[in-house]
Amino acid sequence: xxxxxxxxxxxxxxxxxxxxxxxxxxxxxxxxxxxxxxxxxxxxxxxxxxxxxxxxxxxxxxxxxxxxxxxxxxxxxxxxxxxxxxxxxxxxxxxxxxxxxxxxxxxxxxxxxxxxxxxxxxxxxxxxxxxxxxxxxxxxxxxxxxxxxxxxxxxxxxxxxxxxxxxxxxxxxxxxxxxxxxxxxxxxxxxxxxxxxxxxxxxxxxxxxxxxxxxxxxxxxxxxxxxxxxxxxxxxxxxxxxxxxxxxxxxxxxxxxxxxxxxxxxxxxxxxxxxxxxxxxxxxxxxxxxxxxxxxxxxxxxxxxxxxxxxxxxxxxxxxxxxx
Amino acid sequence: xxxxxxxxxxxxxxxxxxxxxxxxxxxxxxxxxxxxxxxxxxxxxxxxxxxxxxxxxxxxxxxxxxxxxxxxxxxxxxxxxxxxxxxxxxxxxxxxxxxxxxxxxxxxxxxxxxxxxxxxxxxxxxxxxxxxxxxxxxxxxxxxxxxxxxxxxxxxxxxxxxxxxxxxxxxxxxxxxxxxxxxxxxxxxxxxxxxxxxxxxxxxxxxxxxxxxxxxxxxxxxxxxxxxxxxxxxxxxxxxxxxxxxxxxxxxxxxxxxxxxxxxxxxxxxxxxxxxxxxxxxxxxxxxxxxxxxxxxxxxxxxxxxxxxxxxxxxxxxxxxxxxxxxxxxxxxxxxxxxxxxxxxxxxxxxxxxxxxxxxxxxxxxxxxxxxxxxxxxxxxxxxxxxxxxxxxxxxxxxxxxxxxxxxxxxxxxxxxxxx
Numbered sequence: 001x002x003x004x005x006x007x008x009x010x011x012x013x014x015x016x017x018x019x020x021x022x023x024x025x026x027x028x029x030x031x032x033x034x035x036x037x038x039x040x041x042x043x044x045x046x047x048x049x050x051x052x053x054x055x056x057x058x059x060x061x062x063x064x065x066x067x068x069x070x071x072x073x074x075x076x077x078x079x080x081x082x083x084x085x086x087x088x089x090x091x092x093x094x095x096x097x098x099x100x101x102x103x104x105x106x107x108x109x110x111x112x113x114x115x116x117x118x119x120x121x122x123x124x125x126x127x128x129x130x131x132x133x134x135x136x137x138x139x140x141x142x143x144x145x146x147x148x149x150x151x152x153x154x155x156x157x158x159x160x161x162x163x164x165x166x167x168x169x170x171x172x173x174x175x176x177x178x179x180x181x182x183x184x185x186x187x188x189x190x191x192x193x194x195x196x197x198x199x200x201x202x203x204x205x206x207x208x209x210x211x212x213x214x215x216x217x218x219x220x221x222x223x224x225x226x227x228x229x230x231x232x233x234x235x236x237x238x239x240x241x242x243x244x245x246x247x248x249x250x251x252x253x254x255x256x257x258x259x260x261x262x263x264x265x266x267x268x269x270x271x272x273x274x275x276x277x278x279x280x281x282x283x284x285x286x287x288x289x290x291x292x293x294x295x296x297x298x299x300x301x302x303x304x305x306x307x308x309x310x311x312x313x314x315x316x317x318x319x320x321x322x323x324x
Numbered sequence: 325x326x327x328x329x330x331x332x333x334x335x336x337x338x339x340x341x342x343x344x345x346x347x348x349x350x351x352x353x354x355x356x357x358x359x360x361x362x363x364x365x366x367x368x369x370x371x372x373x374x375x376x377x378x379x380x381x382x383x384x385x386x387x388x389x390x391x392x393x394x395x396x397x398x399x400x401x402x403x404x405x406x407x408x409x410x411x412x413x414x415x416x417x418x419x420x421x422x423x424x425x426x427x428x429x430x431x432x433x434x435x436x437x438x439x440x441x442x443x444x445x446x447x448x449x450x451x452x453x454x455x456x457x458x459x460x461x462x463x464x465x466x467x468x469x470x471x472x473x474x475x476x477x478x479x480x481x482x483x484x485x486x487x488x489x490x491x492x493x494x495x496x497x498x499x500x501x502x503x504x505x506x507x508x509x510x511x512x513x514x515x516x517x518x519x520x521x522x523x524x525x526x527x528x529x530x531x532x533x534x535x536x537x538x539x540x541x542x543x544x545x546x547x548x549x550x551x552x553x554x555x556x557x558x559x560x561x562x563x564x565x566x567x568x569x570x571x572x573x574x575x576x577x578x579x580x581x582x583x584x585x586x587x588x589x590x591x592x593x594x595x596x597x598x599x600x601x602x603x604x605x606x607x608x609x610x611x612x613x614x615x616x617x618x619x620x621x622x623x624x625x626x627x628x629x630x631x632x633x634x635x636x637x638x639x640x641x642x643x644x645x646x647x648x649x650x651x652x653x654x655x656x657x658x659x660x661x662x663x664x665x666x667x668x669x670x671x672x673x674x675x676x677x678x679x680x681x682x683x684x685x686x687x688x689x690x691x692x693x694x695x696x697x698x699x700x701x702x703x704x705x706x707x708x709x710x711x712x713x714x715x716x717x718x719x720x721x722x723x724x725x726x727x728x729x730x731x732x733x734x735x736x737x738x739x740x741x742x743x744x
Contacts, residue, residue, distance in 0.1 A: 031451075032426045035418035129536070132507055140512040140534070144442065147449060147469040156450040233413060234468070235442040237509050239537075240413050280407055280415065281422065 005183045010324035014175050014263050018044065021270065022168035031160075036277055038164050038232075043269035044171045045225050047253040048178050048262075052218040054251070055260035056187055057211060058194030059109070062247050063120030064222065066127050067097035069241030071223025072230035073131060076143045079231065081136070086153070090166075090227045097223025098216045105212035112197065121244065128242035142237035163232045167225060174221055178262045179324060181217065190214050191260070256300060258307030262324040267308055272297075352398050353391075356672055358383070358659070359405045359429025361419050361444070363436050366411025371651045372436035375459050376406070378655025379433060381643050382663070392663060395670040402659075409435050416443040424451035430672055431456070433658050434473075436651070438462030438480075438510065445473045452674055454681070456662055457703075458654035462513055466696070466704035472674070474681050474695050475705040476657050480510060481517035483607050484558055486710050487584035488522055490605065490728040491556055494739045498555035498581065500530045504545050504569070506561020507534035511586060515559055530554050539565055542572045549578055560585030566606075567594060574600035581740025590650070590713050595722040602722065603741035607710040609650035610690050612637045613724065614711060614732050621687040623731075630660045633689040657690040714738060 005011075022041060025034035050064045071093035078084040078092055108119040132140050153159040181187040189210045192200035201207050230236040249272070257268025276293055279285045285292050304311040313320050360379075363372035383402050386392060391401035405427045407419045416435060423429040424447060432448050434441040434457035441460035445468070448455035454472045457465070461480045466473065491498055501522055505515035512534065522529050530552040533545055549557060557573065557580045560566035566588030573583065574597075582605070588594050589606020614633055621628030631639070636656060640648040648656075662677075665684065669676035685694045685707065694707030712728035716738055725735035 030425065032418075032422040035421040039415060039418055132536075133534075140507045141464070141509045144464045144468060146467075147446065156446060160450070232417065232446075233443050234446045235439070235464075237439055239508070240439060243412065245412075246414070277415070277418070280410075280419070 005179075008179075008183075008321070008324060010263070010320075010322045011175075011179045013322055014179070014266060014324060015172055017263075018168075018171050018175055018266060022171065025164070031157075034161070034164050036274075038167060039277065040270050040273045041164075041167045041171045042225055042229060043250070043253060043273050044266050045167065045174050045221050047250050047257070047265035047269040048171075048174045049218045049221045050250050051178060051254050051259060051261075051265040052181055052190075052214055054254055055264070056182060056190040056194060057214045059211070059215075060113075060117045060251070061120040062117055062244065062251070063122075063124035064218070064250055065244070065247040066120075066124045066242060067101065067219040067222040068226040068229070068246075069131075069236075069238075069243075070100055070127060071097040071226030072236050072241050073137050073143070073226075074223070075227025076145065076230050076236050077137055079149065080143050080145055086227070086231060089231075090224050093227035094220045094224035097226070098220040101216045101219035102212065105215040106208075109208065109211040109215060120247075124242050124244055124247065128238050131241070132238045140238060142235055142241075144235040145231065147234075160232060163228050167228055170221060170225060175262060175266065177217070177221075178265075181214075182262055182324070186210065186213070194260070252297060254307075255305075256297065256307055258309030258311070258313070261307075261309045261313070264307050264309035271308070354398055354400050354672070356400055356402050356431065356666070357405055357427065357429045358402055358431050358433060358662070359420070359423030359427055360433035361407050361409035361416060361423075361435045361440070363411040363440075364408040366409075368411040368436045368440075371459060371649075372411070374649050374651040375436050375655035377644055378640070378648065378652035378657075379659050380404070380655075381640055381652075382656045382659035384643075385639065386659075386663060392667055394667065400666060400672065405429060409440055411437075411440075413440055413443045416440050417447050420444045420447035421451075424448070424453050429453065431662055431677075433655075434458060434460050436460075438465055441465055445470055448472055454662075454674055454677055456658040458658040459651060462510065463517075463701075463704065464513075467701050469699070469702075471702050472678060474661070474703045476654055476661065476690070476693070476708070477609055477705060478708045478710050479705055480513040483514040483586065483710060484518045484584060485521045486712055486728055487558060487605055487607065488518070488525060488527070490584075490712055490737065491582050492525065493728075494737060495555070495581065499526075500528050500552070500554045501556045501558060502531035502549050502552055502554035502580070503529060503559045504531065504533050504535065504542075504549065504557065505559035505586075506537055506539075506565055508537050508561060511559070511561040514586060518558060535561075535565070537561065537565070540568055542569050543576070545569075546572060546576050546578055549573075549580070550576075554580055556580055556582035556584070558584045560588060562586070563588045563591055563594075567597060570594075570604050571597050571600045579740075579742045583741060584712070589715065590724070592647070592724075595715055595724070598720070598722075601715040603714060603716070603738045605712050605714045605727065605737075608713055609708075609710065610653040611650070611711050611713060611724070611726055612647055613713075613726050613734050616687065616689050616691065616732075620731070624687055624692070626692070627686045628688070629664050629686050630657075630688045636689045653690050657688060657693075660688060660690075661693060 025037050053059050074096040075089040075093035078089040150156040150159040189205040253268035253272045254265050258264030362376045387401050391399045432453045432455040436459035438460045449470050458476045461477045463479045463481045505511040566585045584605040589604050590608035617632035618628040665677045665680040668680040682697045692707035696704040696706045713724050714727045715722045716725050717723045726732050727737040
């Protein structure tokens with residue numbers, strides 16, 4: 001990774017796109033717009049993180065949401081039970097998710113293809129069952145935040161804005177992280193694993209180590225945003241925290257935008273969430289929004305399987321410089 | 325003043341009077357917007373749909389009657405704005421923020437379930453909107469320091485405690501109880517409170533076990549129940565697991581004298597279990613059988629408000645062609661309480677309506693309504709009590725009867741199960 005890579009216009013176009021989208025609610029000061037874009041930014045962070053494992057390394061994870069849930073639980077436990085502030089709790093949530101990925105990675109990253117995918121489902125379910133019986137985290141009842149806690153952050157209204165700013169910064173940071181990984185020697189090693197793991201090993205890539213670090217990197221930010229989401233939500237329960245459905249939605253976002261690209265997960269997350277948001281609140285479609293969303297996704301995946309960015313990069317090679 | 329000038333002056337005054345009267349009429353008519361999310365898809369779809377049916381029935385009745393007239397002559401009618409929350413929390417805060425800001429909802433009704441209500445309560449409180457919750461029984465929601473969130477349901481902590489009161493009234497020698505419950509938030513909250521209450525009453529809790537949501541094989545738990553030989557088995561969770569648990573208890577000929585399970589027994593389809601359903605007791609927020617009307621209020625020494633049970637039942641049957649469940653009654657009552665508070669406040673201003681809700685103590689067809697006003701548990705329902713139903717009669721023609729509390733009973737309880 002050299003500084004020359006940072007001069008790539010594509011990186012800055014991507015960062016600018018995220019920043020502009022993120023600044024929109026701040027300029028308009030509309031709370032409802034903030035909430036819509038918060039959902040989008042959350043998905044950008046989650047999808048972009050998943051892309052490090054799925055897009056760069058070629059490992060399909062159906063259980064990525066486990067890091068989001070675990071991070072949320074650790075963070076809320078520290079805030080509610082231990083009386084910590086949001087800031088260290090956020091970091092602790094991210095570290096807990098990273099540590100879990102490090103430990104799990106040693107075991108399940110030896111598996112490949114569908115075996116790995118199935119194992120990730122099992123991990124998510126096992127974690128949900130564990131937390132459901134883990135009394136310090138409230139067991140099945142979960143943990144609830146007192147409304148007065150927001151007073152430390154200037155009241156609920158300010159706290160919601162604060163959380164929004166943090167998620168926006170994390171989304172921009174994640175774009176940089178994703179780009180740096182992609183253009184680094186480490187990232188090239190991951191992509192070699194994606195193309196042919198055995199050949200990558202022969203070429204000198206230390207595959208177990210690379211895969212484990214990719215897994216850890218992809219887990220930390222979901223852990224951090226898990227703390228933010230559940231802090232904002234006011235409570236956390238096992239079924240919400242470890243929702244397999246959300247993992248699948250993340251896969252759809254990455255595939256929709258274009259896996260293995262920096263811009264793809266961003267586009268996929270924005271497109272998917274905006275589409276769902278519009279359908280949900282549209283008078284015409286709100287009663288059949290799931291069917292319409294499903295149909296549109298089916299059409300996109302059928303006709304542009306490489307995702308929107310993948311299709312653009314294949315069709316118009318000249319745009320590769322501008323859409324990393 | 326000549327004639328034409330007098331006519332001109334008259335016309336000017338007439339126009340002014342007309343303008344004033346028109347603006348006066350406009351000021352006297354006001355539409356109040358009620359915002360909420362409904363689970364039009366996902367796992368809460370059935371309960372949420374019934375809840376919204378109940379709310380819409382109330383709204384249509386009020387609007388068809390010309391709205392409500394406040395003391396200053398303002399006529400209030402109601403309209404709703406709602407979105408699908410898909411039965412999950414991902415977008416609840418986004419949608420409630422939209423309702424509170426873009427849609428300018430004057431009042432909010434909660435989504436169905438405690439989890440979704442927890443997320444939406446923060447938004448209601450943040451934007452200073454009163455939210456009446458229905459379908460949200462968890463106690464913890466109301467212990468977070470909110471001041472504008474008001475619960476209509478009996479809280480989870482009192483869901484099954486009445487079943488123990490019933491048991492105590494039936495058999496003072498019954499001492500050993502087993503609690504086997506679904507391992508989710510709602511059932512665990514209920515069972516933990518039940519356990520505490522049982523110990524308080526001097527019962528011996530010989531078994532306290534949780535099973536995973538979606539469990540279909542209860543043999544390990546039934547074996548433990550057989551070993552513990554309790555006088556009563558209480559617990560359960562939701563419809564599917566509760567029905568399976570009741571059936572397997574019957575099939576394995578475990579016959580404690582008393583069985584009380586959450587959620588499943590009040591559902592009409594529970595009777596399809598035949599003999600396995602016979603004698604099983606279940607708590608219900610409201611039952612069509614219960615005859616609650618103005619005479620009951622007089623006996624209780626409080627005011628009665630709204631339709632009687634029979635009137636609500638008939639109106640719902642006519643509107644939707646099915647018997648109302650307690651979810652439907654909960655939706656209706658949420659609107660009715662808002663109506664009462666607005667009428668008493670004489671305005672839709674939040675603080676004035678909140679004060680009326682704080683002071684509310686009345687009887688409705690749904691039961692007694694009173695809210696906790698202490699800062700520790702503001703908005704928690706303290707007036708309403710559960711009813712306990714039991715399936716009775718012949719296995720092929722079971723009938724649901726109310727067996728507790730004494731003022732609502734429609735038949736004597738069967739005890740012990742299989743004893744007659």
